[in-house]
Amino acid sequence: MRTADTGRVVFALAFVTLGLLSVFSQDFASVWQPVPQDLPGRAWIAVVSGAIMTVGGVGLLLKRTLVPAAFVMMMYTLLWLLALHVPRVILAPMHEVTWGGCAEIVTLVAACWVLYASMATSSDKPYFASLTGANAMHAARIAFAVALPLIGLEHLVYAKETADMVPGWLPYRIGWAYVTGIAHIAAGLAIALNVLPRLAATLEAWMMGGFTVLVWIPSVMATPSQRFAWTGLMISTVITAAGWIVAASYGEVPWFSLSRLRNRKIELVV
Template sequence: MSFYKVINHHLIQRNSSWRAPPHATKTKRAYSKSEIEVLHLSFAKSSMAATSRGAMNRQQQLAVTAFALGLMGLGVLALIYGDFALVWQPVPNSLPGRSALAYASGLLMLFGGIGLLFRATAVWSARILFPYLFIWMLLKVPALVVAPKMEAVWLGFGEIAVLFAGGWVLFATLAETNSSRLFTFVSGESGIRLATILFGISLIPIGLSHIIYTKQTVDLIPSWLPFRTGLAYLTGAGQICCGVGVLFAIVPRFAAMVEGGMVSLFAILVWAPAILASPKTRLPWTAFFITWFFASSAWVVATQARFKDRAHSNGIVR
C-alpha cells in the first residue's frame, strides 16, 4: 500500500467515525494528494511551534541534554587550563588578550550549555550559541585557504561544521526570531534545511579521512578489537554513506542516527579508556568532549530536523 493510500485510509476512517447531525449527509471520500500535503505541512508547522515553546519528546530532550553536556565539559576545560580546545579551536597565540578570551569562551560554553537544560533559558542560549559556534567554525577557514588540497584541513573544518550544524538546528527550532529577512533565512524550516545540508556535506570529508589516513585511524582503534584496518575503512565508508543519505534524503533520519551512534562509540571506546589511562593529561579529556559534542550534534539533527522522504519529496515533511 502506497504512502498516500495509507494516509487516505486513516483520514477516511476518521471521517467515517464522525457523527453527523440528523440533517447532514455523511459521505466517504478519498482525500487528494494536495490535501494530504497541506495537512502534513500544517502538522509540521504546529510541531515546530510546540517545540519552540519547549514541548520536546523524550528523544529530543536527551539529544539536547547530551549537546549541553558536551558544551559544558569543554567550558570547564577552558576554565581549568585558561586556553582554547587545542587543535579544535585554533586561536592564534599572537592574538591580544587571548587568555581572557579563552576564559570568556569557557564561561560562554559552560553557561550556554546550562541554559539549554532549562525551558526558561533555552531560547536565549540557542540565540547566543548560534553566532559563537559560527565564529568557531570560521577559525578553520584560514587553513582551507592556505592548504585547500590537504584532506586533513577539510577534516578539521568538517568536524566543527557538524558542531555548528547541531547548534544551528537548535537555533532554528528554539529561537523565536523576528520577521526580518536574515532571521527568516537562518531560522524555522529554512534554517533547519540549510543546517541539515551542511551536516550532510561535512560528514563526507570526515569519512574520507579514515580512508586517506588509515594508519592514524588504526592507531586510535583499541588494540583488542580485531580487523582494525577493516574497521577504519568500514567506519570511513559508513560516515560517507551517512552524509550522502542525509544529503539525498535516503533514509536521512536513520543515517543521522547511525552517525550519532558511531561517533558515540568512538568516544566510549577510544577516548574514555585514554582518560582512564592518563587522567591528568589534557588531550584525552578535550578529545572526549569534542567527540561527545560531535555525536550529540548528530543526535540533535536526527531528532530535531524535519526530513523529507525521497520517495515523497513533493513537499511532504517526514
C-alpha cells in the first residue's frame, strides 16, 4: 500500500475511533474540544459531533466517498478551529498552550484539504475549484507548516511538562523536550520556505509517530479502561497521520532539493 493511502487509512480510523468515543461517552474529546460544561444540550451535541467524525472517517476510507468526506471533514475541523480554539487564543494570546492547541487542529484542516485538493475533480460533488489544484495544495501545505512552529514552541515553553511525558527509560528527558520542539520549528520553516520540504515533512511525520508509540501506546496499556488515554492516543495518531498525508503529497519533489523555485515548479505540475 502506498504511503498516501496508509496515511489516509490511519487518519480515517483515528477519526472513527474518536467519534465512537464521543458517541458512547456522550462527551467531547478531552482537551481538544473545550466545549463549555454548561452549554445547553451539551451531551447531545457531543453525540452529533462524534457521529460526524465517525461517518466522516468511514467516508475517508472508501474511494467513492473520499472527496465528499474530505470536504465535510475539512469544513468540520475548520468549524472546530474557529468556534473552539480561535476564541481561546483571542482571550488569552499570551498563553502558548492556546496557540499550540489551535495549531494541532490546523494540521487536521490542512490534511483534509490536501486530500480534497488532490482528489476532487469537476465531476465530483461538492466541487469548489478554488479549493483544488496545485495552488490550493500549496496553501494547505503552508497551513500545515505554520502550525508546526506553534506546536514546537509549546514544547519549549512547557519543557518540564513535555519532559514528564517522555518515557522514564530515556536519558536526558528535558533534552528531548527541547530537541523535539526545535525539530517542529525547523520542519515548519523548511516546508514553508519550500527547502527540503519532502524530507522535512517526512521526518516530522516520523517524529509524531515516535511520540505516539513511545508515549500514548504505553499510556493506554497502563490504563486501558480510561477514556482519556484512548483519546490521547487517537489525537496523537490522527496528527501523525495528518503529517503522513502532507508528506506523501510531496511524492514528486526530490528528497534533497534545496531549490525553492525548482520545488515550486514541480508542485505546479504534480
